[in-house]
Amino acid sequence: MSIRVRAQESNGVINIRALMSHDMLVPDDDGGPHFIETVEIARNGDTAITANWNYTVSRNPFLQCEIDGAAGDTVTVSWTDNKGESDSTDVEVR
């Protein structure tokens, strides 16, 4: 499991791109459904965006979003799936 995150600030807005490694199994798959239900995007510890997803989000999900902030802030991307597995990554905003 891994999350790759890029967070770049321009004119007071942080552009965040996150690529999460997850198979996102649909109900017809062996072991499915097994998918990320919730993703949280936080800046300096405060939640800015909460994503709730169905299994109809593509495998190895990609999420791009924008929040107010500055270079040097810490952006945290974390997810939890429907079987209780989770992952989290911090990056410094460039």
Place this chain on the structure above:
Amino acid sequence: MISTKRRVFLKGTLAAGTVGVAVGAGLLAPSKLLAAWPSEAFGAEGLEAAFEAVTGSSDIADGDVTLSAPEIAENGAVVPVSVESSLDNVTEMAVFVELNNQPLTAHYVLADGAHANISGRIRMGESSNVIAAVKSGDTWYKTVQEVKVTVGGCGG
């Protein structure tokens, strides 16, 4: 099929019970989807039922919402979708695929400082209308675009 529906029903019942207790105890604002993963909304079958579960109404007015998606997607397993709005005070956003078994694909809750501009990649089982909706103030607005899918992406 029967067992699947029964499982969804049971999950929905349990979730509703928990949320009801929390609202009664004053722990939650009475907004429908701001708490845990909204299993009832994701399990809803049919577009009107999904709209109802997310917004409280089976119809959503057309409004200032920009949906960017391909007119033709060669691979239904990976369809890039961007939703953007210049409306003020957007607190929620949602993406629906009309002809997927469960239309609600993604639901976003935005706190202060989050912009109404989110992109992702979704699965489509067949050609369908894709609906992007945003909640501005107390009102939801939507935009609809048809995406033609050459190869479906929901397995089976």
